[in-house]
Amino acid sequence: MNVLVFRTNINSAQRLHKAACRLCKLRGVCRWSVDMEDRDCVLRIEAPEDSAEPYSEQTVIRMLTKAGLECEVLT
Template structure:
């Protein structure tokens, strides 16, 4: 059975291209982030992060620190 624990999903307010660009710079320079994407077409603006080293709390703190809303999507 495949393990998907390294795929972290979040509900955010990252909805505009300018927001996405700022998040790109932030996550691209964060050690442990292998890959990420934001679905701005989804009503929850879902942020998907692939990381084998980081947890939900670390990503939430990073995103919130930069002024965006972010919570774990359950």
């Protein structure tokens, strides 16, 4: 399982909706979640390692940034 983890500013229902509209377009994603209780509003994306549509951290960051959201890799 590939797991990508990001720090975001997804801390409201409106921002969550914006993110959902974008993240649902990522093919091969098993599931994604945002922990709005965490101070980093952690976004976690899971996909099988053999996914036919590989995506990168930069793809997710670019996609969410275009939606007006903040997103950076959480290390």
